[in-house]
Amino acid sequence: MKYSKIIYILFIVFVSCSQNSDEYSAFEIKFHQPVNFPSPTFDLEDNPITTEGFELGRKLFYDNRLSLNNEINCGECHNQSHAFTHHGHDLSEGVHPGVFGTRNSQPIQNMAYMNDFTWDGAKDKLFDQPLIPITEPVEMDETMENVLVKLKKDSEYQQRFQSVFKTEDAITSVNLLKALSKFMGAMVSSNSKYDKYVRGEEGGTFTEEEKKGLALFQQKCATCHNGTLFTNQEFINNGIGENPSLPNETGRARISSSNPFATVEELKTSDDYYKFKVPSLRNVEKTYPYMHDGRMILLSTVLDFYDTDTYPLMTKMKNLDERLIQTNQKEETLGIPMTEDEKVAIITFLKTLTDYEFLNDSRFAKPE
């Protein structure tokens, strides 16, 4: 027993030796906690983030073998230059040409701080979120079983999994998911101009307009897009209104229903109908188009939507959030009162949330 343990350790050494010779990592990853951030929700004890684990997760993230017929990888819809969203796409095509999903691709950033994942909170752990894209017919339409078969055929994966997870037969669904989480969990965007302003660092000097925008934002938007993450992580109906071309969309209602077979008609009566997770606004300049279905292309359209008068207008469902209803002498106005100048200032502020260090961080890019 002891003997085989020693051999096993030698084996690990051997594997890591041979790996280093053909692929030397020029960086070290460990979970970095920015001073102005809350404590992470990511379970670092269950799934520690190491350089080697991060690199394995990155390899998987950019590997087409996670999809049916090896057509696409996660990076297809999560593109770094656009904060890991699907640049310019309202909805995304999966492996089947012409077949689109029903939601706008979300940025993969600061996942380690979130309580819920996807627009409706279908997941409450980052760990098993990738089950959705891998198996959904409109995304990668593959089975976990097939993915594992494909990966097991690759001796490099065999070595890397074994070396990260320190067991034999390490290519399992759980370890595949853990590796993806190690990569995504380390993707923290915390070096925008705004962060530097807050931390009093170099490069963090705000213009008057930016300061004005920040103050207005705090007053008008931070009731929902609050804190360092720019989201209170609640599920809210923000008056977005039904999209006639996506009649099966029910928002959070699908998740909070106890019935897996609930019909759209049934879910329409739910208090969670058309509620979506308040998105983080970090890198928002780059994550267009906007909203769960990507229906708004410009930030100025978003601000026109939020104000009380300019088109597009808000839709009042019975669960429209009351923070978006102003009552004046029993007269209801929907939206947040803002002048044109104020809207411009808010957009100027939103652009300080762009984190170029994150968008250009070569550690997150597909290795050549």
Place this chain on the structure above:
Amino acid sequence: MKTLKSYILGAIAAALLISCTKNNESIEEGTHVSAVIKFYHSYAIGDEITLTDSNNESQTLTLNKFKFIISDVMLRTTDNEQVHLPNNIAANLIDLANADETNKVRVYLTEVPFGSYKSISFGLGVSQEVANGSTEDQTRLMELAEADMQWTWNPNSYIFSKIEATNTNTETTTPKNLIAHVGNKGGFSSYVTIDLEFLETLIIKQEISPSIHTTVDIDKLFTPDESIGGAKVPFDLLGHGEANDAFNNFVTNYKEIFEIGHIHPNEPAINLEDVEENHHTEETTTGHSH
């Protein structure tokens, strides 16, 4: 120098290879099956089953699917000690589609400490504690779930049990079918624990692989023994609307469908590897689930 180094590494690799084959050999000696639970179901897939609907009318349906996950298996010794079997060894999917001609599905328990036992308990499904706990400890559960027992899009992705049956009445345009997929969904918790006393002491030792005869009475999900607290379930109320009384009762009734019969105490010892080989050829995997 370089060649010398790689020569040494080569030697280590060779040593490793040798030790690997050695290891495998010892594994090939086999994993002793401590005990076998034989689940005898009251129906086979394809059988007709008579159920009562919400109008108190009898309907005949064809059973298409019946399966459930068990986890957190625990045995109690005659000295009242609890022996918990890890889910990476003892969690199982019992699928009627894999039953033999006597409607029997076997579950093989391994690595149970030698001794004498008086009862067994297991969870039907996966507890929230396990689902939110160590991911490594869910390695086996997750693989079991991938075969048609997973809501990928639900916070708790495990489907605990499924039953589906099609109404044989083809005259009506809206036949009442039976469909119930049970799990922790939308704040409704469905995990139940089953406790079963053995009728005689179960002895676990090296020379034998005793088997435990257990019946699974599917009718009792709908018509349980009301004298001990079960409540009738009109089958057509399942799968509609939010979790209602019918669904609640249905989930609770799972506690009543199992009954332990005799033990075959002296069955000759078997190896897991031998039985799993046969098992794999029977296995069918299905695709997406809802």
